[in-house]
Each structure stands twice: as structure tokens, then as C-alpha cells.
Amino acid sequence: MLSLVTSHRGPTDTESAESTAAALESLLEQVAAGDQQAFGELYDRTASRVLGLVKRVLVDHAQSEEVTQEIFLEIWRTAPKFEAMRGSAMSWILTMTHRRAVDRVRSSQSGHDRDERIGIRDIEPAYDHVAESVEIRIEHERVKRAMAQLTDFQREAISLAYYGGYSHTEIAGILAIPVGTVKTRLRDGMIRLRDALGVAS
Amino acid sequence: MTDRTHGDDVDPRLLSGAYALDATSAEEAERFERAASASDSLRDEAEELRETASRLGLAAQPVTPSERMRAELMAKLATTPQLARTSTADAPTDAPTPAPDARTAPAVQPTVAPAVIAPDAAPADVDAPLVAVGPAERRAAQRWYTRPAAILAAAAAAAALFVGGGLVGSALNGSGSSVATDASASGLAAIAAAGDTQRSTVPLAGGGTATVVWSAELGRSAVLADGLPTLPDGKVYEAWYIDSSGATPAGTFTAAGSGTSWHVLNGTMAAGDAVGVTVEPAGGSPAPTTDPILVVQAA
Numbered sequence: 001m002l003s004l005v006t007s008h009r010g011p012t013d014t015e016s017a018e019s020t021a022a023a024l025e026s027l028l029e030q031v032a033a034g035d036q037q038a039f040g041e042l043y044d045r046t047a048s049r050v051l052g053l054v055k056r057v058l059v060d061h062a063q064s065e066e067v068t069q070e071i072f073l074e075i076w077r078t079a080p081k082f083e084a085m086r087g088s089a090m091s092w093i094l095t096m097t098h099r100r101a102v103d104r105v106r107s108s109q110s111g112h113d114r115d116e117r118i119g120i121r122d123i124e125p126a127y128d129h130v131a132e133s134v135e136i137r138i139e140h141e142r143v144k145r146a147m148a149q150l151t152d153f154q155r156e157a158i159s160l161a162y163y164g165g166y167s168h169t170e171i172a173g174i175l176a177i178p179v180g181t182v183k184t185r186l187r188d189g190m191i192r193l194r195d196a197l198g199v200a201s
Numbered sequence: 202m203t204d205r206t207h208g209d210d211v212d213p214r215l216l217s218g219a220y221a222l223d224a225t226s227a228e229e230a231e232r233f234e235r236a237a238s239a240s241d242s243l244r245d246e247a248e249e250l251r252e253t254a255s256r257l258g259l260a261a262q263p264v265t266p267s268e269r270m271r272a273e274l275m276a277k278l279a280t281t282p283q284l285a286r287t288s289t290a291d292a293p294t295d296a297p298t299p300a301p302d303a304r305t306a307p308a309v310q311p312t313v314a315p316a317v318i319a320p321d322a323a324p325a326d327v328d329a330p331l332v333a334v335g336p337a338e339r340r341a342a343q344r345w346y347t348r349p350a351a352i353l354a355a356a357a358a359a360a361a362l363f364v365g366g367g368l369v370g371s372a373l374n375g376s377g378s379s380v381a382t383d384a385s386a387s388g389l390a391a392i393a394a395a396g397d398t399q400r401s402t403v404p405l406a407g408g409g410t411a412t413v414v415w416s417a418e419l420g421r422s423a424v425l426a427d428g429l430p431t432l433p434d435g436k437v438y439e440a441w442y443i444d445s446s447g448a449t450p451a452g453t454f455t456a457a458g459s460g461t462s463w464h465v466l467n468g469t470m471a472a473g474d475a476v477g478v479t480v481e482p483a484g485g486s487p488a489p490t491t492d493p494i495l496v497v498q499a500a
Contacts, residue, residue, distance in 0.1 A: 023418055024396035032286060036278050043271060048263035056261040065270055072274050073281055080286035087252055089396055094258035095251055102223040138425065138463065143260035161222040162257050168224045180215075187218030191246075194253040198391070 024089035032079040039076055046090070047072070050097045057101040057165045064101075071100050098162070105165040146196035154189030157182055214243055221250035392416045392423055392465070401497045405429065413476045413497040422470045422499055424478055425463040429456040432480060439481040440466045441489060442474045443496070451476075453485040474499055 024045065030038035050071055055064040074096060082092055147155050160166045160174065168186065172179040213236035219225045220233045237244045392398060392414055400414040409428025415421065424440055432438065437455055441448040451466035466476065477493040 032283070034283060036275065039278060040271075040275060043274065047271070048265045049259065049261075051266045052263040053258045053261045055264050061264075064264075065266060068266060069270055069274055069277075073277060076278055076281055076283065078284055080284050087248055088255075090259070091252045091255040094255040098254065098258060099223050139256075140260045140262075143256055146256075158218075158222065158257075161219070161224040162254060163261075166224065167226065168219045169226070171224070182224075183215050183219050185218075186222060186224060187215060190218040190221055190250045190253055193256075194249050197253060197256050199249050199253045199256070 024093075025084050028075075028079050028082050028089050028092075029084075031076065032082065042075070043072060046093055049090075050093065053094060053097050054101045056163055057098070057105055063104070067100055067104050068097075071097050074100070102165045106167070142197070146193050149196045150189050150192055151185075154185050154192065157185040158189045158193070161186060213237075214246070217243070217246050217250055220247060221254045392419060392421050399499070401499070403495055403497065405494065411478075411495050413495075413499060415470060415476070415499040417470070417472065417499075420469040420471070421465065422476050423463055423465040424476065424495070426456070429462040431456040435483050436480055437483050437485060438464070438478055438494075439485045439489070440464055441477040441479065441493075442466065442468060442470055443477050444471065444474050448477065448489050450485060450487060453481065470499060 024042065027038050027042045027045075031042055047068065051064060051068045054067050054071070055061060058064045058067065071093075075093060078096075082089065086092075147158075150158070156175070157171055160171045161168070166174065168179050168182040171182045175182070213233050216225055216229060216233045220230060223230075225233065233247070237247045396416075397418045398414060398416050400412050402410055402412040404410050405426065405428065409426055409430075411424060411426040411429070414423050414425065429438075432455065437453040439453045440451040442451050443449075449468060451468050452464060454462065454464035456462045470476075475496055475498045477489070477496040479489045479491045479493050481490060
């Protein structure tokens with residue numbers, strides 16, 4: 001029997017920061033100071049996310065690993081430029097990740113593979129039923145739910161841009177619509193997504 | 202088709218979505234960044250949409266890199282110089298153009314001077330744990346044993362978790378299901394996206410598993426369970442934050458018919474709190490009335 005009395009607690013006490021594992025932000029701070037061990041920990045905690053996103057865009061595994069390595073060297077190199085005021089460490093890392101993946105897809109042969117494999121697709125990836133951690137599935141669910149609040153046109157444009165790595169001009173070509181329309185769909189869609197996901201600055 | 206007319210955009214704001222998704226040309230991106238640096242509202246929008254885009258990134262299926270890659274990467278650090286730290290806009294700047302070196306040492310004492318990496322550093326030695334919870338976890342565990350005898354059973358269950366997972370709780374079955382709300386999912390996503398997310402997974406007596414995820418930074422936690430049995434009518438699951446003074450109700454929930462059930466706990470998680478779940482009469486109880494089906498020491 002858990003016969004306990006209800007208690008009321010005050011606001012978060014100051015101990016919590018001290019007793020927690022290092023946040024990514026403080027790891028980045030250490031990395032910025034040249035701490036290689038902190039970098040190793042940062043890598044261990046984010047590499048599968050980074051590679052996952054790169055591979056989503058590039059598909060080819062060997063090439064994705066190569067790009068992932070470049071990304072982590074860039075993280076090492078540019079960590080001193082990270083500004084915690086400007087957003088989370090994870091967002092900073094994934095922003096860099098996506099940009100690098102897109103640069104690669106646009107500058108290489110993989111663009112052709114991409115054209116063959118994509119067509120127009122949904123954000124639904126083929127999920128391995130086993131290996132998936134609960135949190136990832138939830139995150140995926142959450143994004144899927146938010147994506148469901150977009151119009152079909154917005155969703156299509158955002159998926160092509162983010163997961164396909166296509167530029168607005170390419171998307172305009174694929175969908176046979178004006179670039180201005182693509183830009184509008186991307187912006188309106190992202191704003192709606194932002195609101196659905198509760199992202200605020 | 203009237204594409205390739207993107208040169209005629211008067212308002213750079215129209216590009217914010219494409220920019221956040223890396224769907225602009227390099228020139229447009231530059232133009233947008235210039236515009237954003239001159240406008241607070243445009244910069245805010247750009248940052249929010251970037252953050253939003255990174256949620257799309259988090260939803261991609263993670264892929265574990267090869268061991269070789271880590272080793273290669275660590276070996277390259279020694280020969281990869283880092284950029285000099287710039288003074289942040291928010292830092293109190295007495296001099297408008299601070300000397301780069303004068304600003305490189307904030308609160309944290311660098312173990313290695315920036316940009317001067319010891320060439321003989323042995324990267325292979327670096328083997329940081331995935332989550333550095335050792336001492337804090339031990340402290341938390343010790344705290345358990347100083348608590349009132351009434352929660353010793355729960356403490357034992359929690360202790361079992363530290364040594365690799367133990368069986369807690371009693372079998373439950375019945376019917377009735379519900380779907381987690383969007384608000385709950387939103388909270389869960391926030392926890393999953395936090396920089397300090399930790400988790401602990403325990404098997405449930407019914408055959409499934411339950412995972413408690415938490416972020417001390419956010420002071421929030423959630424319980425996720427695969428194969429959580431649905432309860433008979435009139436019964437609900439109730440979550441608790443448990444500390445030395447007792448258990449604080451943290452909301453009730455029901456099992457999803459299939460797949461994953463989850464519940465983001467109400468209230469704030471404090472350092473040293475444990476998260477527990479009991480079965481209670483519909484509407485919940487002010488204090489637990491049954492043995493917990495799971496207890497996880499968090500924070």
C-alpha cells in the first residue's frame with residue numbers, strides 16, 4: 001500500500017540543474033572550449049539523429065556517413081559560434097545537418113537517384129517495427145499529427161523541400177506550379193506547423 | 202508555368218518558409234539573412250521556423266553510425282582548428298570591438314585552449330557514457346532509502362530498476378481505451394526534444410514495458426507504455442510525483458486500445474522525485490490507494 005499524504009511543492013527547486021546529465025547546450029559550451037571528451041559525448045548523444053536525417057535526404061548509406069562526419073567536424077569547428085539565446089543545441093545541430101545534406105544532394109550524382117526514388121511522397125518513412133524507441137515513434141506521431149493539419153498542398157511542398165531536399169524552383173518544376181506559389185505554400189505551411197507544434201521563440 | 206520569377210519578391214518575409222527548409226538558392230538565402238539581421242520580427246519568424254524544421258528532422262528515423270566513423274572523427278579533431286568565439290550580442294560589451302582572445306573564456310574553464318589542440322591527445326580514450334547519470338542517480342537512490350517506511354515497497358522496485366530492470370506491479374486487465382490528447386503529445390514532444398532527456402524502461406507485469414522519460418531542465422516527465430492493459434470501467438491509471446514528503450497527484454490516464462499509451466505528468470518534477478503509477482477509481486485519488494504498477498526514480 002502506498003498510503004501517502006498529498007503534498008504541495010513549490011516551483012522547481014534549484015537542485016534539478018545540478019543533478020541532471022549535462023544538457024546538450026552545456027556540452028556544446030565545453031566543445032567550444034576545445035574539450036574533446038565533451039565532443040565525444042555530444043556525438044554519442046546526437047549522431048544517430050544526424051545520420052538518420054542525412055540518410056533520409058541522401059538515401060545512400062556510405063555517402064550519408066561521409067556527410068555526417070563532415071557535419072560533426074563542422075560542429076567541432078563552429079561550436080564557439082553557437083548562441084544558446086538563438087535556439088536549442090539540437091535545433092542548431094539539425095539545421096546544420098539539413099543544410100549539409102541538401103548541399104550534397106544538389107551538388108552530386110545523388111540528385112539523380114533522388115529523382116528516381118521520390119516522385120512525390122509522404123513523410124511516412126518505412127519504420128522498422130522493432131528497433132524504434134518509444135520516444136522516436138512518439139516524436140514521429142507528433143509531427144505526423146501536426147502535418148495532418150496542413151493542406152495537402154502545403155504538406156506536399158514541405159515534404160519535398162525538407163525530406164526530399166528539393167529547392168523551391170525544383171518543387172515548382174515537379175508540381176508544375178509557379179515558384180511564388182511554392183514559396184507561399186512553404187511559408188504558410190511552416191507557420192501552421194509551428195503553431196501546431198507549439199514552437200515559440 | 203511562370204517559375205524562375207523569384208527575383209521579383211519585394212518582401213523577404215515571403216521566403217521565410219523556404220529559407221527554414223533550405224529550399225532557397227544561395228543568393229536568396231544571403232539576401233534573406235541580411236533582411237533578417239535588420240528586422241527583429243523577421244529574425245524571430247526565421248528562428249521559429251528553423252526550430253520547427255528541426256522537429257521534422259527529429260522525426261526522421263535515427264540510424265546508428267558505424268564505430269569506425271566515431272574513431273575516425275575523434276582522430277581528426279586534433280588537426281581541425283576551431284573558430285574563435287565571438288562575443289554574443291547579449292553579453293555586456295564595454296568595448297565595441299572586443300579582442301577575440303579576451304572573450305574566449307566564459308564561466309567554463311577550458312580544458313584545452315581554443316584553437317590550440319594538443320596534437321598528442323588520444324582520441325581513442327574518449328569514451329563518454331551515453332547519459333552521464335552515475336553520481337546523480339546514486340544520490341537519488343540513496344534518497345529513496347531515507348524515506349518513510351510506507352514507500353519502501355516502491356523504493357525496492359525502484360532500486361531494482363537501477364540494476365537492470367525489475368518486475369513491478371500486478372497484472373491488470375479489462376476494457377476501455379482512450380487516446381492521448383494533443384496537449385499531452387505536445388508536452389511529450391517537448392520532453393523528447395529537450396537537451397537533457399533521460400529515460401528508464403521497466404517491464405510491466407502484463408507483459409509490456411513502460412518507459413519514463415524526463416527532462417530535469419523542463420521539470421517535466423512522461424510515462425509511456427507498450428501493451429498497457431486497459432482497465433475495467435470505473436478505474437483509471439493515476440500518475441504521481443513522489444518525494445520524501447509523499448505522493449503528489451500528477452494526472453490520470455487510460456490505456457490506449459493498442460500500441461503505445463502515454464501520459465505527460467501534470468505539475469513540476471523536482472530534483473529527486475520518483476515517478477509512480479497506480480490504479481485508482483475513476484476521477485483519481487488525492488493519494489495513492491493501491492500498490493504502484495511502476496515506480497521510476499527520476500531527476
